[in-house]
Amino acid sequence: MRLTSFLVREAIVPELSVRANGVDPKNPQQVLEVKTRVIREMVEALHAAGYFRKDELDDIVKAVIRREQLGTTGIGQGIAIPHSRHPSVHELVGTLALSSEGLPFDSLDNQPAYVIFLLVSPQERPGDHLRALEAIVRTMRDTEFVKRLRSCKTREEVWNLLESTAPGW
Amino acid sequence: MVTALHLGVGEAKYSVLVLERRSGVRTGVNGDKVDKVRVQQCLIPWEAEQHHSEIQERRPAGKGSLPTERNMSGRGSSNGAETRDTLPTRDVPATPPASTDPSAGPIRRVVRITNPLGLHHRAADRFSRAARRFACRVTIHNGDLAADGKNIWDLLGLVVLPDQEVILETEGPDAHHALEELATILGAPNGEDYTI
Numbered sequence: 001m002r003l004t005s006f007l008v009r010e011a012i013v014p015e016l017s018v019r020a021n022g023v024d025p026k027n028p029q030q031v032l033e034v035k036t037r038v039i040r041e042m043v044e045a046l047h048a049a050g051y052f053r054k055d056e057l058d059d060i061v062k063a064v065i066r067r068e069q070l071g072t073t074g075i076g077q078g079i080a081i082p083h084s085r086h087p088s089v090h091e092l093v094g095t096l097a098l099s100s101e102g103l104p105f106d107s108l109d110n111q112p113a114y115v116i117f118l119l120v121s122p123q124e125r126p127g128d129h130l131r132a133l134e135a136i137v138r139t140m141r142d143t144e145f146v147k148r149l150r151s152c153k154t155r156e157e158v159w160n161l162l163e164s165t166a167p168g169w
Numbered sequence: 170m171v172t173a174l175h176l177g178v179g180e181a182k183y184s185v186l187v188l189e190r191r192s193g194v195r196t197g198v199n200g201d202k203v204d205k206v207r208v209q210q211c212l213i214p215w216e217a218e219q220h221h222s223e224i225q226e227r228r229p230a231g232k233g234s235l236p237t238e239r240n241m242s243g244r245g246s247s248n249g250a251e252t253r254d255t256l257p258t259r260d261v262p263a264t265p266p267a268s269t270d271p272s273a274g275p276i277r278r279v280v281r282i283t284n285p286l287g288l289h290h291r292a293a294d295r296f297s298r299a300a301r302r303f304a305c306r307v308t309i310h311n312g313d314l315a316a317d318g319k320n321i322w323d324l325l326g327l328v329v330l331p332d333q334e335v336i337l338e339t340e341g342p343d344a345h346h347a348l349e350e351l352a353t354i355l356g357a358p359n360g361e362d363y364t365i
Binding site: 067070071073075076081083108126127129130131133134136137138141 | 285286287288289290291294295321322325326327328329330331
């Protein structure tokens, strides 16, 4: 699976508006608030791209946060993959957001997240979700690729870079 | 194909000898070289097993076969997880395990993933955290792919689907303890909320 097969081009956020000035990365409540703002911005980007009904947005944000509270999706090396299953989608959909400053995400290596993937999956398609996770970790293992990704300034730059990745599974 | 696995039940030691022909007929422990049989469990006293320590097995290479050719031993599952011990990958004398000997080869167990979401992020995170508590090396094999069980990035790269079987392998001083505990974690659904 390619990243571009489930990420929505029009929903890519090349620079998140969320900032974490004054946030204590060891304060769970403050970190959760940052996560919530990040996830909301990404969910709204998907909505602006034509996904989800407006009255579903709050519920999707809550579902992703609820999942996040079960265990962080900040997998380290500057990458986070917040995700959830939700009945509003019939196929896997996702987006990608960048933060040049980095955001506290309770990551496994205690480092900020700079590249954030949001995945929303249907209830009964675990295989697609697993393949999407594989595509993300496979691509993000390439530190040179991540460096280039983080330097992208526009949606088009991000998309063109993602299209250069290998298909994988 | 035959394997000799070892476990203790109370103060008694047993070997788990497992023989089944492709025809479905189980063989006894007769010391002959046996081909084309699959693993099933049957307990025999430890002493009896010693007479048949020359039993050997061969397993065809290819996708889905065990990925290395090293000596191994294993133990029967003592938990409720969907697991079964697996076979050596080459001709290996059946010898008792040396659980405290870090120079002993890896031990392996086939584990069926009963989690309806497969080895997803949370399950992989839970497993890798548990694996890091052990000193031994922990590897999960999914077909031709192998992952460091202590590394969530590796585990997410395996794409282990629901009801799929993987091979859990441990090697090192606490390998037997790790195999028991990690097989349970890997094979059990854990009652999590699958709607999230």
